[in-house]
Amino acid sequence: MTSIKDSLYSQPLGQISSFAFDDHVANVFPDMISRSVPGYQTMIAAIGLLAGRFAKPNSICYDLGCSLGAASLSMRENIAVGNCKIVAIDNSPAMLAGFESVLTQKKTPIELQCADIRDVKIENASIVVLNFTLQFLPVEDREKILAKIYTGLLPGGALIISEKLAFDDSRQHELQIDLHHEFKKSQGYSDLEVSQKRTALENVLIPENFATHQKRLKFVGFSSAELWFQYFNFASFIALK
Numbered sequence: 001m002t003s004i005k006d007s008l009y010s011q012p013l014g015q016i017s018s019f020a021f022d023d024h025v026a027n028v029f030p031d032m033i034s035r036s037v038p039g040y041q042t043m044i045a046a047i048g049l050l051a052g053r054f055a056k057p058n059s060i061c062y063d064l065g066c067s068l069g070a071a072s073l074s075m076r077e078n079i080a081v082g083n084c085k086i087v088a089i090d091n092s093p094a095m096l097a098g099f100e101s102v103l104t105q106k107k108t109p110i111e112l113q114c115a116d117i118r119d120v121k122i123e124n125a126s127i128v129v130l131n132f133t134l135q136f137l138p139v140e141d142r143e144k145i146l147a148k149i150y151t152g153l154l155p156g157g158a159l160i161i162s163e164k165l166a167f168d169d170s171r172q173h174e175l176q177i178d179l180h181h182e183f184k185k186s187q188g189y190s191d192l193e194v195s196q197k198r199t200a201l202e203n204v205l206i207p208e209n210f211a212t213h214q215k216r217l218k219f220v221g222f223s224s225a226e227l228w229f230q231y232f233n234f235a236s237f238i239a240l241k
């Protein structure tokens, strides 16, 4: 997916408002996320491979917090089984309009829903993807949605969950944040862009550590939850029912 270059934080902003998934963000989103999340394209491609493995005939594959649909489109490319559909949900009208504008229907249909993922029913699911979405929910809401996903998954189903991570050890925490900022600078962002975006995301994106994620996934019922990818403080888990 091509997009306009992200320069939303390139000029000094007097007041930095909290980050929101509005029209401005949706317009530049593919460029923003690829230059901000180390390994993003690798994870998107791998989510397709995972969908190819886990998608079952007569089941639903969910993409929760789908944005412009990168994960849904990658899943669709790799799903070979019949009578399977992808349900892609996001509560940003700007994101869903962007996704709808590029969506052409193929063998595996993609159904778009503008809704809060905390309010939707998850059922008959063979694979559920939360690619950098859980981190935007209040911490106290996270267990409930993971429990709902677990209940809605078929036996043998998988949840793929990608998140920005925090670290208990303060040196490690600072190091990983610093390495991420170096990554962003290597992608062409300036110090001003990095620092203004960081301020905008404060209290909006709340990272947790690996142990917290793993413990919660097991607590809601997943029999196994392991990392399959990590690049600095960005990681992706696969949890098995």
Ligand code: GEK
Binding pocket: 021, 033, 064, 065, 066, 067, 068, 069, 070, 071, 089, 090, 091, 092, 095, 115, 116, 117, 118, 130, 131, 132, 133, 136, 137
């Ligand atoms: C990708 N998965 O490209 N309900 C529905 N959607 C939500 C909610 C909610 N409660 N909270 C946030 N979102 C995508 C990238 S971006 C990650 C996901 C990022 C949506 C929000 O509108 C946005 O589109 C998405 O979750 C997070 O693979 O920007 O770092």
